[in-house]
Amino acid sequence: MIRAVLCCLCCFLLEGVFGVETDEIEVPVMEGDSFTLRAGLTEIQRDDEVEWRFGSSRTRIIRIAAGNVTRYDDEKFRERLKLERQTGDLTITNVSNEHNGVYQLSIIIKNKKTIKRFAVTVYATLPTPVIFIDPSQCSERSRIVLCTVLNVEYQDKNTYRCVLNNPISNQTKQLDISGLCQTRSDCHICFDTTEAVIRLVVTALMGVAAVAAAVLLINDIRRAGRTHTIKQRRT
Incomplete structure (x- = not known):
């Protein structure tokens, strides 16, 4: 006890x-x-x-x-x-x-x-996903649908959905391809994978080049300012 x-x-x-x-x-x-x-x-x-x-x-x-x-x-x-x-x-x-x-x-x-x-x-805030179609498969018998987040859901005969999500939110992009890919000349939203990669790379390089140019410009302005100050002091 x-x-x-x-x-x-x-x-x-x-x-x-x-x-x-x-x-x-x-x-x-x-x-x-x-x-x-x-x-x-x-x-x-x-x-x-x-x-x-x-x-x-x-x-x-x-x-x-x-x-x-x-x-x-x-x-x-x-x-x-x-x-x-x-x-x-x-x-x-x-x-x-x-x-x-x-x-x-x-x-x-x-x-x-x-x-x-x-x-x-x-x-982080989710961006809206992007759907595009491989023109090499742009026909009634076969289609390859690609998504920027690599996750495409087939909804029905002509509808696809691309979903980007996390535990508390999601962003969804839907595509109805009825009549869009009957002929290659009608594939306004289609482009091949190689072209897509090239576009992304070129865009990224242009962005890097712009940032580098801005940095160089800022450095040149600062260097010029310091030179001008030194000359004034000598005078």
Whole structure:
């Protein structure tokens, strides 16, 4: 009997010191959106403590204690945090990839500590997929339909659908090829794979060349400015 009482007492003391942990909650969110992490409280009393931390280093980001809110200086969360004083719910706005990670919530009520963890995954905005047809197979008997994300779903006799998705959103492109590929001269949206690759490569090279030219121009302007300054100093 004494051992049972001592065991219960030890468990109670350990629970008060180290806290009770709950399962990690997964939170998916789109880049640029906002998300709210729920503390699960109805009303925070003056003697209660609520603290939010972020990342593997458990860096403090915001805290409520003795009725006061303390915000910690972290550049990635600056002007993005909204804390509900009554419930302890934390909202983060305009999220980006740097907000990926685990958020830890510590709640202390009457010397009892509870810990909750939220695994936040930020997904990039999805582009609209593109469907094109191989003109070499542009006939009534056989068609090869290609998609920029390599996933084409056949819907019915003449309809195809290209889908790009992640756990919280999707982008879909549909194509009805009725009458489009009866003859090769009518294949306005068709082009062969080689031509498609060449177009993509040329476009990419033009983009790289434009960026390189801009960098060289900026460097030349800076160099000219420094030279002019040096000449003025000598004069």
